[in-house]
Amino acid sequence: MEKKVYEAVNWNTPENDYVEMFWEQNLRQFWIDTEYIPSRDVDSWNGLTDEMRLAYMHVLGGLTLLDTLQSHTGMPKIIDHIKSLQNRSVLSYMTMMESINFLPVLLHRRNSMLAKPV
Numbered sequence: 001m002e003k004k005v006y007e008a009v010n011w012n013t014p015e016n017d018y019v020e021m022f023w024e025q026n027l028r029q030f031w032i033d034t035e036y037i038p039s040r041d042v043d044s045w046n047g048l049t050d051e052m053r054l055a056y057m058h059v060l061g062g063l064t065l066l067d068t069l070q071s072h073t074g075m076p077k078i079i080d081h082i083k084s085l086q087n088r089s090v091l092s093y094m095t096m097m098e099s100i101n102f103l104p105v106l107l108h109r110r111n112s113m114l115a116k117p118v
Contacts, residue, residue, distance in 0.1 A: 009085040019086045071098035
């Protein structure tokens with residue numbers, strides 16, 4: 001029986017600037033729905049025409065689909081070709097962010113939309 005060797009990410013020694021740059025960028029861009037108060041946007045939402053609200057909802061749907069495809073298909077295929085465990089880890093984090101990052105926006109919009117039906 002062949003022994004399988006596993007290797008863990010070594011975060012003690014930076015491998016390159018890529019890891020730190022993307023890690024910091026991702027931390028700055030990450031936010032959750034509890035960090036934003038949707039009621040602040042209700043007046044803006046109510047000021048939109050029905051056509052603009054519908055267009056906005058379609059754009060959000062398209063962006064959500066794009067994030068879903070990127071996180072479930074695109075990024076894992078990129079990761080398969082990266083050798084550095086630190087780089088792979090940062091890209092995996094980016095995959096998670098693409099999967100959930102749009103959720104706060106959608107929750108925020110849903111709450112705004114409930115204020116005035118389309």
